[in-house]
Amino acid sequence: AQKITQTQPGMFVQEKEAVTLDCTYDTSDPSYGLFWYKQPSSGEMIFLIYQGSYDQQNATEGRYSLNFQKARKSANLVISASQLGDSAMYFCAMREVGYTGANSKLTFGKGITLSVRP
């Protein structure tokens, strides 16, 4: 089974509106971390936000917030007040504690393309 699932093929949002990018995950580890990255056309992976499995509150970073629903194993990214510069590909990723040590690695979803319309 896929560990990270991002099924939305592409999303469009009007500038200044909010948008939610979906991410579901699959793990049997009780301790894990969830990450969201943005990749604009330049190719650089930009870290946006992190959510730990034991965190009681949803993570927020500026216009980004993570809607973490542990029981449903979902970690959706919410971008408020979309800007034209938000147009990019967005990746959800997970690191499981079962891969502890220096070699623990991120597992990425397939990504979602977001286009912000003026």
Added chain:
Amino acid sequence: GAVVSQHPSWVICKSGTSVKIECRSLDFQATTMFWYRQFPKQSLMLMATSNEGSKATYEQGVEKDKFLINHASLTLSTLTVTSAHPEDSSFYICSARDIAGTVTDTQYFGPGTRLTVL
């Protein structure tokens, strides 16, 4: 956030030649660095994990003799694509973690290197 640099940002080479890509952590020491490969509109595929002073751990299906990885210091890892062929053309991205062993470590990415083999 932490900065990871990659050099060169793009390279064009002839088939049969070798190409070296450098990855540096600029403001932190990276005990672990990761090398990814990405095809257009697709997710990141982990190629190998390198630890400073030891041999890299390659993912299944990645040719060790084809993609040589050296992590000689806490701030530098190199990927050498040996005897490159057109099918090796891709976007290569390195990543580094500044603290080893915890699930919460943020992983920072370099800007990527676009390799084109003629």
